[in-house]
Amino acid sequence: MDRPSIYKGYYHSQRLHLTSDDFGTAKSNAGTMLEQTLTVVLQPNTLGARAMVSGKTLQPSWSLNSLFGRKVHGKCSVSKSSNVYVQFEQNLVSELKEGRKKSEALESGILIHDDFGNNTIFEMSASPDRVVKEVESLQKEDSSILLEFLVEDYNDSKPFDLGLRWKLPVVWSCQQAPLHASRFLMGSGNERGAIAISLKSLSSNNTPTVGCCEKRSQLRINIFQVVPWYVKVYYHTLKVFIDGELQSTMENIEKIHISPSEDKVSPGVMEMILRLPCGVITAALTLEFDKGFLHIDEYPPDANQGFDIPSAVVSFTDFQACVSFEDNLLNKLPILNELQERKHVISYTEVLLVPLTTPDFSMPYNVITITCTVFALYFGSLLNVLRRRVGEEERRLKSKAAKKKGPLTSLLSKLSAKLKGQPVEPPETPSTSPSLINNKLVLKVILVAGIAAGWQYYFR
Numbered sequence: 001m002d003r004p005s006i007y008k009g010y011y012h013s014q015r016l017h018l019t020s021d022d023f024g025t026a027k028s029n030a031g032t033m034l035e036q037t038l039t040v041v042l043q044p045n046t047l048g049a050r051a052m053v054s055g056k057t058l059q060p061s062w063s064l065n066s067l068f069g070r071k072v073h074g075k076c077s078v079s080k081s082s083n084v085y086v087q088f089e090q091n092l093v094s095e096l097k098e099g100r101k102k103s104e105a106l107e108s109g110i111l112i113h114d115d116f117g118n119n120t121i122f123e124m125s126a127s128p129d130r131v132v133k134e135v136e137s138l139q140k141e142d143s144s145i146l147l148e149f150l151v152e153d154y155n156d157s158k159p160f161d162l163g164l165r166w167k168l169p170v171v172w173s174c175q176q177a178p179l180h181a182s183r184f185l186m187g188s189g190n191e192r193g194a195i196a197i198s199l200k201s202l203s204s205n206n207t208p209t210v211g212c213c214e215k216r217s218q219l220r221i222n223i224f225q226v227v228p229w230y231v232k233v234y235y236h237t238l239k240v241f242i243d244g245e246l247q248s249t250m251e252n253i254e255k256i257h258i259s260p261s262e263d264k265v266s267p268g269v270m271e272m273i274l275r276l277p278c279g280v281i282t283a284a285l286t287l288e289f290d291k292g293f294l295h296i297d298e299y300p301p302d303a304n305q306g307f308d309i310p311s312a313v314v315s316f317t318d319f320q321a322c323v324s325f326e327d328n329l330l331n332k333l334p335i336l337n338e339l340q341e342r343k344h345v346i347s348y349t350e351v352l353l354v355p356l357t358t359p360d361f362s363m364p365y366n367v368i369t370i371t372c373t374v375f376a377l378y379f380g381s382l383l384n385v386l387r388r389r390v391g392e393e394e395r396r397l398k399s400k401a402a403k404k405k406g407p408l409t410s411l412l413s414k415l416s417a418k419l420k421g422q423p424v425e426p427p428e429t430p431s432t433s434p435s436l437i438n439n440k441l442v443l444k445v446i447l448v449a450g451i452a453a454g455w456q457y458y459f460r
Helices: 003-007 064-068 090-104 334-340 363-387 390-404 407-420 434-458
Strands: 011-019 033-041 083-088 122-124 130-133 145-150 163-166 179-186 192-201 218-227 231-242 245-247 253-259 268-277 282-291 307-309 313-321 343-348 352-354
Touching (some): 003 064, 083 090, 179 352, 192 218, 363 434
Antiparallel strands (some): 179 192, 192 282, 218 268, 231 282, 307 352, 313 343
16 A cells, blocks of 8 residues: 555544454454454645636545555455445535436436446446445435446456546535533653643534533543553642632542553553533543653664554444345345444544654764774774784884994094084994883783773773
């Protein structure tokens, strides 16, 4: 897959669910079953330039090749079947029908026909093999639609690259959670900071949350957050703000479970059940933390960019979402069972980018260079001193003195001294005391050994 397009998206996560008959977790006698799920929410600007039609911006067109960086060359070799599903939500279907009526003034049900490429709103690169409509909305004109594409009919010579290109601008919004959840950082500097989770009502004109006051007086919210170990969170600093006013945590938190982080072993986990009044407009939670220090080997190549904190998961237990289909299709399409299960409405916050104190990464190079230089000087001087001998040194000095003080040389020196009016100095014997040479040799060895011992003690 194309990793840059995924990592630049709003959210991505991978889920592995393992069930086995040995532990009694499997629903049927299917042995060991591994379920892999990849959830990705991509940014529109990663899919190319946005076109304009009649002064309005078109939705970003997409294809499997632009999303994941490759085409599908047939079904998975270890699976019985491989299918691709595309779901058109109810609000989108309604907007598409309205746009079709305005452009062509045709009858409703524009999506329930065989030729999906023959319409004036969008164009699909491939026709679906099956169209499934929601059961509970069969009596209604607008209902969500699931399109199925069989991958087993494609191969290397004819790869599958599903794409959708918009022809006219369509504005719609999917079903949203009762409260909009977001997360951001507070504070400055490289030592301390705070994590804030904000919940804001989606109702216009700052009116209370709609849909929860009919049967209950409070709104229950589950918050799940994982924090890396290098972010030292102080959970006792948890504060709850409702409509801008500080509230008691004991009155608004029904249950909380905290698993503190362990350095370089496991991250910190916090899970709580928050109770908010139905008339809440804004709510916020804050947690203070300290920024830890990492070893130089634990920093990534782009350490100055910062470190990611995974998204927090906010689920609303009082609100459930599901899609119902016909019973005879559930055995044929296993994915319909997953879509038909009643699940809580879940919202994901942003991924936080925390800057940590970064060391000078050139320091190891400087230390290695200085160490090698000192060791080269140490061993070079030591070997030079150890290889010299006293007798050879004396003979070398005598031979040099004899060459320099020949008869002609002494005669010339005397003559020059008389001409200058200086006294004539007697010739010096070239011999050197062996005791003096031995003392110098011992001093050199002691000096080099002391430097080496001090260096090893300092860097121990």
